[in-house]
Amino acid sequence: MAGPTTAERGERQQESSDPPLARRRLRGNRLRTIIILAVVLVLLPGGSVWLLYGSQWLRVTRVSISGTRVLTPAQVREAADVPVGSPLVSVDTGAIEARLRRALPRIDEVDVVRAWPRGIGLRVVERTAVLVVQKDRDFIEVDKEGVRFATVSQAPKGVPALQVAVSRTGTGAAGLRRFGEARLVREAVRVAGALPAAVARGTQVVKVRSYDDISLVLTGGTTVSWGSGEKGAAKARALTALMKASPRARHFDVSVPTAPASAGS
Known part of the structure; x- marks a missing residue:
């Protein structure tokens, strides 16, 4: 039988040499990839710093x-x-x-x-004003925390006026020393926040004479003795019920919510 031709021997030699060549090429590609990654890793921190601080792309406009x-x-x-x-x-x-x-x-x-x-x-x-304090011709807005935050020339519509009418002598002075005016203002804010919605809409003045003596003046001159800012929810319920039972009354007292009272007609 005749042996392989010259062409066949050449093809076999080429096939036998291909695997080493492919492996060398693969190793070369891997080496280039490793070098590129190394360069990227070296440059990346510097590139990030430049991008964040040096470039025009990430500046406030x-x-x-x-x-x-x-x-x-x-x-x-x-x-x-x-x-x-x-x-x-x-x-x-x-x-x-x-x-x-x-x-x-x-x-x-x-x-x-x-x-x-x-x-x-x-x-x-x-901040939203819940009370205003008149000072000369201006008004100081007071928020829900008792913070006096702004002075305006016109009182906000629907916001009650705060009157701090604490006596500077006798028991009034003692109470003022004990609680301080800022605390009394916060108590007035506390009362304003506890009012029933219908009463709040009609409240024109919140008056503070002492910690335990806070009262309201409503539209039309009706007055409410509220007492301190404590037990606000109970006082609100008592006042609502009292106003329904005595709609023509001119004065309501809920300072003791378990024993509310009304007077006048």
Whole structure:
């Protein structure tokens, strides 16, 4: 039988040499991949630092504001003093919050957030007046925590006036020394927050004579002796029931909610 031809021997030699060549190529590809990965790993930290601090892609170019009611976005933007043009990652959000609270006492809550890639978001919650104190021709707004946060030229509609009529002599002076005016104001706020909705809408004045002597003046001159700010829910229920039972009464007393009373007609 004739042996393999020259062409067949050449093909066999080529086949026998292919596996080592393929393995060398594979090793070469792996080596190049390892080198590329090593270069990437070396450059990545520096590249990240440059991207965050040196590039123009992640710098503050806009400031968005939400939640304002009385304040204007322009007032919030000016008080925040966001460093536009600075790297977004380097903006001190805590400092922005502090500036807003310091410059705008009307702000109750504020949230400063980074809006990647180029924005800062300012979300504010404004304080709401529950009482007002008249001072000369102006009015000082008082919030639910007793904080006097703003002076306005016109009283907010539907907000009762607070009158602190504590005697500076005798027992009144002793009570003032014991509780302090700020505590008495907080008690008045506490009373205002406990009023039944229908009564709250008609309340024109909350008067504080002492810690235990807080009263209301309603539309039409009707008065309510409330007492202290304690047991507010019970007093509210007693007042609601009393007003239904004696709709023509001119004075109601719920300072002791288990023994309410009414008078006048």
